[in-house]
Amino acid sequence: MTRPWERLLGRSLRARVAWSTAAVTAVVMVAMVGAVGFIISGLTTHQIDAALGSRVEATAESLRVDAGGDLALAPSQADDVDDRVWVFDAEGGLVAGPPLVAGQSAPVRSLSGAITETTLVRGERRYLARPVRVEGTRDTTAVLVASESVEPYERTRDVALISLLALGAVVVAGTAALSAWTVGRTLRPVHRMTALAADWSERDLETRFDLTEGSDEFTELGNTLDALLDRVATALRDEQRLTAELAHELRTPLTAIRGEAELGRMATPADERYVRIIELVDRLSASITTLLALARNRTGSTLRADPAEVMADLTAALPTHGVDVVIDIPPGRHLVAAPPELVERAVAPVLDNAVRHANRRVVIGAVESENTIGITVTDDGPGVDPDHRETIFEAGTRFTDDDADGAGLGLTLARRVAVAAGGDVRLVSTAGPTTFEIRFPRW
Known part of the structure; x- marks a missing residue:
């Protein structure tokens, strides 16, 4: 205002x-x-x-x-x-x-x-x-x-x-002109810093202000911010390295667990508990895949993706449990500025959540604005309490018995992946039907 x-x-x-x-x-x-x-x-x-x-x-x-x-x-x-x-x-x-x-x-x-x-x-x-x-x-x-x-x-x-x-x-006119010129010249480093910061990507860890000219307060501010960016970049690299190492370390025992469960399922008569183990292992593997995609994307990938193709691949491998999943996205029309694997890992937890809570039907669509493309996931399930509109994105949150087997990380990881790609995940409609929107930068 x-x-x-x-x-x-x-x-x-x-x-x-x-x-x-x-x-x-x-x-x-x-x-x-x-x-x-x-x-x-x-x-x-x-x-x-x-x-x-x-x-x-x-x-x-x-x-x-x-x-x-x-x-x-x-x-x-x-x-x-x-x-x-x-x-x-x-x-x-x-x-x-x-x-x-x-x-x-x-x-x-x-x-x-x-x-x-x-x-x-x-x-x-x-x-x-x-x-x-x-x-x-x-x-x-x-x-x-x-x-x-x-x-x-x-x-x-x-x-x-x-x-x-x-x-x-x-x-008066001379004084005003002189003060405007003096302030403009004094703030020139600030304008330069603003322009540089506006051009940076949130994944650009190496760019700095580099204000080497002069020794005034703005130069000191630029040098201080450069030092702060160095520390932030170091922390992000450590986080990426730790995330990647943990994901690789977890994949090996999960692969072994899944193999043992597959062998147990082959026994006669088949034990449904092994099927459940395989499903839980697949869910954990998907979370690990999301973490790895997130760590790789922070290195600065600039690939583009067609949501129609990504959703087709995702739904083909997704257990639907009898729910009708419809893709209502024209191919090649809505391109997003994010790697396909990152788009898939951001949408997958939301789509899995919709399938598990839907009665009969889930619809995947797309909406566009001037600078972004939104992938919408709509289900005809019981909906979400409006008081939990933001709480559902917190780690470890579970509200129904259907969520009891999960870790409560799906929507949390979905939002984190989307934010890392320059977008976001938000709940558009809580009921009648329930709609989530995963938004990405437009290509």
């Missing part, structure tokens, strides 16, 4: 790291741009207030009180007074300054009576009002109001912020 964040960020480690790096970098860049914008706004306000203060001070130095006690600009400095400064007397009358135009009259008039230094922002202009004391024959108070457009400052600030945002986008 794909999680929402996996759909958003991507499922690969490279994509997740790249997107996460981009997200973190974007947050940092946005925070930086916000901080820079805040600082620029503060500096701009300070710069405007400083300019307004300089104009007010320059105008204040030009103020005089004439002989009549009225405020006036010194004649020698009148031309130097800034045309964006208005001078008001103590009664709020306009003494000097440019004409008040629409949009400026209201804010300037509202500041004419300021008793402390006051700032005001209206539209795109900032105003500063400062009361000053003018000395003369009679000291008096004047209020000076200066104005400055903030639009050029804001335009400069906006250009700076837009440039920072563009730079931030470039940094």
Whole structure:
């Protein structure tokens, strides 16, 4: 199940790291741009207030009180007074300054009576009002109001912020690309190991990763896995050798037992117990044959088999005990990538189990999928308890009196052989009818 964040960020480690790096970098860049914008706004306000203060001070130095006690600009400095400064007397009358135009009259008039230094922002202009004391024959108070457009400052600030945002986008994209490239290069040995492992067969005991380049953690991991594979290969070879040796050692006394039983059966009158001994010996011999086939197949056989031919040979040698065994597999149509003897040894215990439990009929069929071929064995017997769907594949398991003479290894060996060939054995239907499926890789 794909999680929402996996759909958003991507499922690969490279994509997740790249997107996460981009997200973190974007947050940092946005925070930086916000901080820079805040600082620029503060500096701009300070710069405007400083300019307004300089104009007010320059105008204040030009103020005089004439002989009549009225405020006036010194004649020698009148031309130097800034045309964006208005001078008001103590009664709020306009003494000097440019004409008040629409949009400026209201804010300037509202500041004419300021008793402390006051700032005001209206539209795109900032105003500063400062009361000053003018000395003369009679000291008096004047209020000076200066104005400055903030639009050029804001335009400069906006250009700076837009440039920072563009730079931030470039940094985010560059950081994401760099992190993706770095992670991809770092994970290159992992991709190589994955590709190698995907090409290996479970019976390929000699292939190794052989990461000799570099000395990073992935190289150490590859070397550790190679050492582990060496130990596993050694253990598998020992198991194969032991299985083969035990099978050969058991075959000799079993052959002798069968021979003695054959001689006993030839006596007159014939003793049915010798017939039973022969059947049990044949069953043990079949198990030994399965073990030998399993050991040989682990060496890496790549033969193919036609299930129709294998089933024909198997049923011809199988005691049916009066049960009708039907093969419903078209010849040459379903080929499996496994040696014929391995297919026979995987199906034989399942088929023997079906014959012993069937009432009248056993049907052998085949089903195919994209990558596998399944051989189905169906009988009309009493079925299997659904609670024992997996338990029946455990060694030594017996549930009916018909199984009392066996060792309970048939289905266990069948599954083990099928798994060794790259397939499996499973119970498809527990009753009405009972169906087992032995699945192999498709050729």
